[in-house]
Amino acid sequence: MKQTEYIGAGELSKLSGIVQDFAPSKVFLITGKSSYIASGATQLVELALAGIDVLHYTDISALPLDEDIKKGVIAYTSFNPDLVIAVGGGHVIDMTKSINFLAGKKPLVAIPTTAGTGSEATSFSVVYKNGRKTSLESPDMLPMFAIVDPNLAMSVSRETALPSALDALCQAIESFWSNKATEESRGYARQALQLIWKNIIPAIEKRDSGAITALCIGAHLAGKAINISKTTACHAFSYGLTYRFGVPHGIAVALFLPSVYRYNNVSGLSMSPEDIEGLLRRFGITNLSQYGVKPSDIAMLAAEVNTERLGNNPRVIREGDIINFFQKIV
Ligand SMILES: [Fe+2]
Secondary structure, eight states: OOOEEEESTTGGGGHHHHHHHHOOSEEEEEEOSSHHHHTTOHHHHHHHTTTSEEEEEOOOOSSOBHHHHHHHHHHHHHHOOSEEEEEESHHHHHHHHHHHHHHTOOOEEEEESSSSOOGGGOSEEEEEETTEEEEEEOGGGSOSEEEEOGGGGTTOOHHHHHHHHHHHHHHHHHHHHOTTOOHHHHHHHHHHHHHHHHHHHIIIIIOOHHHHHHHHHHHHHHHHHHHHHOOOHHHHHHHHHHHHHOOOHHHHHHHHHHHHHHHHTOOOOSSOHHHHHHHHHHTTOOOGGGGTOOGGGHHHHHHTOOGGGGGGSSSOOOGGGHHHHHHTTO
16 A cells, blocks of 8 residues: 655645545544644644544553553444544554454544654554564555644653654664565665664754654654664563553663664664663663663563564574673663
8 A cells, every 4th residue: 555645844734635635524533642632733633633433542551552442442343434634643543543443444544643653654563462562464454544733742852752753763774674675665764774773862862843853754754764674682572571561662662772773783873782781871761770670580581572573683683692681771
């Protein structure tokens, strides 16, 4: 499926035209609880949906859990929408992609409110099932429309903005070195990385609007890159930290980035593993104990790593070696 993208400040206003073109009688709208209002999206979305029967669904938790997706599928199925709109962070868009794929495969408009996950640009989604990370994947899952409007990310708190930005950074770098990278995905990854690396500090520390705009575009490009190349070891290692210890996804992934970078020993990137460590230190991210992970938890976390994405890592990581990557950051 091809995606139509609207990228830039003020582009949310294009939602009205999309809705008018489809002339839906019922719209399933999934949003975050607070991000929907804080992002400033409410007014324009409500304007675009005036007079239409809308089910506004906000029953989502901080992680895309299988049981929540099942609940969403029931609500979606009984409502039977002909257009689906997701407004929120990566987990909101991931949940919506899963629900829409399982329940109806209707046209989907994805509108991120943070600069980060790039979920609006990918044809897969994360699902936590029985405590394990799994994923759904199909070309049908790529949202038909992506509206990336940096104005929505301006009021996001540092607490939300930082993990999202680090996710985008990791996705760009992992895409660059992934075994599945192509010329096209490397092009997106390079562009993404340039934008993210240059703008991440002013975007996070000064909340500079130009830097946030660049970060939003970089994050979207990183999403396009991993849509082709997928992610690698940093992502593979991270999911248990998020599920079991509540470490925000982008931070969980970034903690592994310096050591995986050293191990992979790739060339062609403009920043070194030490540069990345310096960046993480500056943001106060240094080790796992900060997040309540004890040395005695490491064996369990390493044993639970889903090895699906490890095959994309440019240097082979044997199952027995996984624990070393956790020990380096404990
Ligand atoms: Fe990610």
